[in-house]
Amino acid sequence: MKIKISLILLLTVFKLTAQSLESFDPNEEWTTKIENLAPDNARVEAPTRKVLVFSQHTGFYHWTAPHNIEMLKILGRKSGAFEVTNSYDIDSFKKENLKNYDAVVFNNCNPAGPKRDLFWDLLQKNSNLSDEKIAALSKEYQKGFMEYIAEGGGLMILHGAITVQNNSEEFSKMTGGSFDYHPKQQEMHVMEVNDKHPLVQAFSGNGFTHVDEPYFFNNAYSDYNFRPLLYIDVTKLEGLKKEPEADISYVSWIKKHGKGRVFYSSPSHNAQTLDNPEFLQFLLDGMQYVTGDLECDDSPIGK
Numbered sequence: 001m002k003i004k005i006s007l008i009l010l011l012t013v014f015k016l017t018a019q020s021l022e023s024f025d026p027n028e029e030w031t032t033k034i035e036n037l038a039p040d041n042a043r044v045e046a047p048t049r050k051v052l053v054f055s056q057h058t059g060f061y062h063w064t065a066p067h068n069i070e071m072l073k074i075l076g077r078k079s080g081a082f083e084v085t086n087s088y089d090i091d092s093f094k095k096e097n098l099k100n101y102d103a104v105v106f107n108n109c110n111p112a113g114p115k116r117d118l119f120w121d122l123l124q125k126n127s128n129l130s131d132e133k134i135a136a137l138s139k140e141y142q143k144g145f146m147e148y149i150a151e152g153g154g155l156m157i158l159h160g161a162i163t164v165q166n167n168s169e170e171f172s173k174m175t176g177g178s179f180d181y182h183p184k185q186q187e188m189h190v191m192e193v194n195d196k197h198p199l200v201q202a203f204s205g206n207g208f209t210h211v212d213e214p215y216f217f218n219n220a221y222s223d224y225n226f227r228p229l230l231y232i233d234v235t236k237l238e239g240l241k242k243e244p245e246a247d248i249s250y251v252s253w254i255k256k257h258g259k260g261r262v263f264y265s266s267p268s269h270n271a272q273t274l275d276n277p278e279f280l281q282f283l284l285d286g287m288q289y290v291t292g293d294l295e296c297d298d299s300p301i302g303k
Helices: 002-017 028-037 065-079 118-125 131-150 159-163 169-175 198-203 219-223 271-275 277-290
Strands: 049-054 082-087 103-107 154-158 178-181 186-192 208-212 216-218 227-233 248-257 260-265
Touching: 028 065, 028 271, 028 277, 049 065, 065 082, 065 103, 065 271, 065 277, 118 131, 131 169, 131 248, 131 260, 154 159, 154 169, 154 277, 159 178, 169 219, 169 260, 178 219, 198 227, 198 277, 208 271, 216 219, 216 248, 260 277, 271 277
Parallel strands: 049 082, 049 103, 103 154, 154 260
Antiparallel strands: 178 216, 186 208, 186 227, 227 248, 248 260
16 A cells, blocks of 8 residues: 555656756757757848847746847847847946847846846845835836837847836836746647737747746736737646636737837747747747837737
């Protein structure tokens, strides 16, 4: 009986952990593989754009962050669509610096909880200012960045970086939503909302299957002030913490903010997802959207 119980426990533990994929370094072998899988050309011929990739975190560290940096460099270099400057410095968000870039990528730059304010965290970490002064400066950074997007800048948000200013309703309206929670990592089939939309053409109507964290969102998300691109079937998920409001959860979308453009992709928590050439094409197309080169329907679907 003890042997049987032990076996059941072992199988249960295996089932709970088997979906978590093992991390690895973005070594030369891996970057060569991504180089071979990446698209040869951008979908739209345009001047080479300048993109700032911000990869600093103060909260949860996603092991895919360095992989995303290398992947974006490869996508830009191979397609000729953009060139990357990676940064960990809050001074990157000063207006005089932002004006040098066509778009910004939030690369899993998660802030700490419960404040969930990346600008506040970085100022507190790198200055001797009072909390009152830090709070005021944080609001200035947020306002300046939102103005940069509204005036025509682009923003690509990767996975956990949706939390950058997670408790700000104003910022949530710009990004399309705030992070609520996610169940355990599990295999899921991600599908296109409209397989005719230019930004999901890469998947040919088949979507893709991968292991990831199924994200759920709150705040501005419930307004659907975006054009959704990809979704997951919530009824097929395990480990939900609460009753979902709908049978699907949108995990990627685009939207306008003033004259600027925002692209969000919840996939992926794991670098193994980047082994998919269709997903790499999807990210390249998303980059061309936020830089203003790939025009498509980005009207909000609304409630």
